[in-house]
Every structure is written in C-alpha cells, then in structure tokens.
Amino acid sequence: xxxxxxxxxxxxxxxxxxxxxxxxxxxxxxxxxxxxxxxxxxxxxxxxxxxxxxxxxxxxxxxxxxxxxxxxxxxxxxxxxxxxxxxxxxxxxxxxxxxxxxxxxxxxxxxxxxxxxxxxxxxxxxxxxxxxxxxxxxxxxxxxxxxxxxxxxxxxxxxxxxxxxxxxxxxxxxxxxxxxxxxxxxxxxxxxxxxxxxxxxxxxxxxxxxxxxxxxxxxxxxxxxxxxxxxxxxxxxxxxxxxxxxxxxxxxxxxxxxxxxxxxxxxxxxxxxxxxxxxxxxxxxxxxxxxxxxxxxxxxxxxxxxxxxxxxxxxxxxxxxxxxxxxxxxxxxxxxxxxxxxxxxxxxxxxxxxxxxxxx
Numbered sequence: 186x187x188x189x190x191x192x193x194x195x196x197x198x199x200x201x202x203x204x205x206x207x208x209x210x211x212x213x214x215x216x217x218x219x220x221x222x223x224x225x226x227x228x229x230x231x232x233x234x235x236x237x238x239x240x241x242x243x244x245x246x247x248x249x250x251x252x253x254x255x256x257x258x259x260x261x262x263x264x265x266x267x268x269x270x271x272x273x274x275x276x277x278x279x280x281x282x283x284x285x286x287x288x289x290x291x292x293x294x295x296x297x298x299x300x301x302x303x304x305x306x307x308x309x310x311x312x313x314x315x316x317x318x319x320x321x322x323x324x325x326x327x328x329x330x331x332x333x334x335x336x337x338x339x340x341x342x343x344x345x346x347x348x349x350x351x352x353x354x355x356x357x358x359x360x361x362x363x364x365x366x367x368x369x370x371x372x373x374x375x376x377x378x379x380x381x382x383x384x385x386x387x388x389x390x391x392x393x394x395x396x397x398x399x400x401x402x403x404x405x406x407x408x409x410x411x412x413x414x415x416x417x418x419x420x421x422x423x424x425x426x427x428x429x430x431x432x433x434x435x436x437x438x439x440x441x442x443x444x445x446x447x448x449x450x451x452x453x454x455x456x457x458x459x460x461x462x463x464x465x466x467x468x469x470x471x472x473x474x475x476x477x478x479x480x481x482x483x484x485x486x487x488x489x490x491x492x493x494x495x496x497x498x499x500x501x502x503x504x505x506x507x508x509x510x511x512x513x514x515x516x517x518x519x520x521x522x523x524x525x526x527x528x529x530x531x532x533x534x535x536x537x538x539x540x541x542x543x544x545x
Contacts, residue, residue: 219304223271231264278302282310289317324507332508336442343397346390354387392417396449407441408433408468411448415466418452425452427466433479434470440529443505444468444481447513450498451483451525459487461522477531486522490515502527 278301285298297314300307361383365376396417402410408429415427436444448466455464467482499515502525506513511529518524 221305223275223303224268227267227271228264231260231267235260275303275306278306278310282306282313286313321507332505339397343394346394346397351387351390351394354383354390358383358387402441402445407436407444410445411466411468414445414448414452418456418464420456422462423456423464424462425464425466429466429468430470432470433468434477434531436479436529437509437532440509440511440532443509443511444479444527444529446505447502447525447527448481448483450502454498455483455485455487455523459485459489459523461485461487471528471531478529481525481527481529483525484518484522486518486520489517489521489523 278298282298297317298310300310300314302310358380361376361380365373365380368376401413408431411429412427415425419425452464452466455461464483464485467484469480469482471478471480502513506527509529511527513528514524514526516524516526
C-alpha cells in the first residue's frame with residue numbers, strides 16, 4: 186500500500202506541475218498545438234484553396250493544358266513541402282528523445298531532453314523525464330539497501346576473520362614456538378619456517394579484516410582513515426602521497442563511508458591495473474560558492490583508462506556516489522594517468538558549518 190500511495194502522490198505532483206506549466210504557457214500567449222491539428226490544418230487549408238479556385242474562374246480543361254498542369258503541380262508541391270516541414274518540426278523532438286533514451290544510464294545522471302515540440306511529443310518527453318527520475322530514485326534506494334547489506338556482511342566476515350581465524354593462527358603460532366624450543370637442531374629450521382609462514386598468514390588475515398571493516402574510520406574519523414589508507418597502499422613500486430586537512434565540513438556517516446570506499450577502490454585500481462609508480466590522494470573542502478561539501482581526488486601517473494570498458498569496480502563507485510547524491514567523474518590526469526574525482530555535497534542546513542579535526 187505504501188508504494189501505491191507513493192506512486193499516486195507522484196502522479197498527482199506530475200499532473201499539478203503539468204497544469205502549472207500549461208497555465209504559464211497560456212498566460213504567455215503560447216499554445217502548444219498538437220501534431221494532428223497542425224497537419225490537418227495545413228491539408229484543410231490546401232483543399233479549401235483548391236476548392237475555391239475550382240469554384241471560381243479557374244478551370245481545368247480536357248485534356249489538361251500545360252499551364253494548368255504547372256499550376257496543379259505547383260499546388261501539389263507546395264502542399265507536400267508544407268507537410269514535410271510540419272512533420273520534420275513535429276518529429277524532431279521525438280528523434281531527440283530517441284537519442285536520449287539510447288544513451289541513458291541510470292548510474293550516470295545527465296541532462297534531461299528538453300520538453301518541446303507538439304503537445305503529444307512534449308507530453309511524451311515529460312513522461313519520459315518523470316519516469317527516468319523515478320527509476321533513478323528507485324535505483325538509488327535499491328543500491329543503498331544492497332550496499333548496506335554488503336557493509337553488514339563485510340563487518341561479519343571481518344569479525345569472524347579476526348575472532349576465529351586470527352585466534353586460531355595465534356594459537357598455532359604459540360604452539361609452534363613451544364615446539365621450536367624442544368625439537369632437535371636439524372628440525373629447528375623447518376619449524377622456524379612454519380612459524381614465519383603462520384605469522385605472515387596472521388598478518389594477511391588482519392590486513393584483510395582491516396580492509397573489510399575500516400575500524401579507523403569509526404574510531405578516528407575520515408581524515409585519519411584516509412591517511413592510513415594512503416600509508417597502506419604505499420609499497421614497493423608505488424608511492425601514495427596525500428593531502429588531507431583535518432578541518433573538514435561535517436558529513437553524514439554514509440558520505441564518509443562512500444568517500445573511504447571510493448578512495449580505497451581508486452587506489453586498488455591504481456595498484457592492480459594502472460601500472461603507476463606514483464599516486465596522490467587529496468581531500469579538500471569546497472567553498473560555499475560551489476555548494477559546499479568536499480571533493481576527493483585520486484590521481485595516478487599510470488596508463489589511463491583508454492578505451493577500456495567500465496568494470497565492476499568503477500560501476501560500484503558510481504552506485505555509491507549515486508547513493509548519497511554525489512558526482513563522480515573519471516578523467517585523464519594532466520600529464521597522463523587517471524583522475525577519479527568525487528564531489529560530495531554538504532548536508533542540508535550544514536553548508537556553512539565547519540568541523541575541526543586532528544591537524545595534518
């Protein structure tokens with residue numbers, strides 16, 4: 186019942202908006218004539234003129250004279266040309282709508298086709314725009330539920346890795362240490378290798394758990410979490426610099442999580458696919474003239490996106506951005522490489538507020 190009520194309220198709002206637009210059009214003196222009446226009026230005018238001429242002094246001989254034939258052909262050509270012009274003008278908005286429909290992507294919010302043309306075409310374009318807005322809203326809601334379920338599953342897996350697998354490997358490591366104190370000398374090296382392998386596995390489990398559940402984000406805030414992320418991705422062959430101020434505008438927890446996940450996915454793509462040796466992670470507050478909020482930039486000097494199709498990682502970033510109403514762009518970086526730019530708007534009512542965190 187909630188969905189039905191929502192749809193009815195939306196349809197009432199759409200009708201109200203359409204009524205207001207029609208009222209405004211009427212006040213301005215511009216009436217949107219339908220395509221049917223345009224073609225009918227043109228054909229009717231042509232037939233009325235032809236009838237008036239035939240009932241008047243103009244006659245058609247038998248056989249038809251050359252001059253009379255030219256007059257008839259000229260009238261026919263005029264009528265056909267008028268029909269062609271009316272149809273071209275009337276169908277142009279539909280062609281524009283077709284191009285917009287063929288390129289529409291719910292993950293890439295773009296401009297809507299202009300509502301123009303005859304009444305039928307204008308109504309169809311307006312209905313399409315309303316449907317697209319509703320689909321994007323429902324897609325965002327569905328993506329939000331899916332991402333929330335994903336985050337809950339990440340937390341569960343991270344907790345089980347830390348509590349179950351981590352404790353088991355710690356117990357194995359302690360047992361190997363006791364064994365190493367009593368084994369003969371010829372077996373001590375093998376036990377030491379087993380200890381190192383177990384310790385490396387334990388460190389890997391902890392690293393995976395930290396990536397699945399960013400505890401530093403919940404405990405120390407977004408700025409510290411992003412600095413820790415940059416340090417985590419700095420390894421042999423890749424250097425990640427960061428510029429993350431501590432004084433950031435207030436953001437919702439969902440927005441902070443999206444910022445962290447986009448930065449994490451961007452650096453992961455850089456490390457795996459870009460072939461880069463340098464990356465930069467930047468987070469800056471946006472001035473009030475740009476709407477407030479923050480902008481995240483992940484830049485590398487790798488090979489760039491090129492003509493590669495978008496994979497699951499990029500589409501996942503688009504879904505997360507759509508969830509909080511943010512804008513995300515993937516562009517070539519100056520001098521080569523890729524820029525991942527995420528602009529998160531400020532929460533309503535908090536555009537002028539600032540939050541002081543830890544200094545960089």
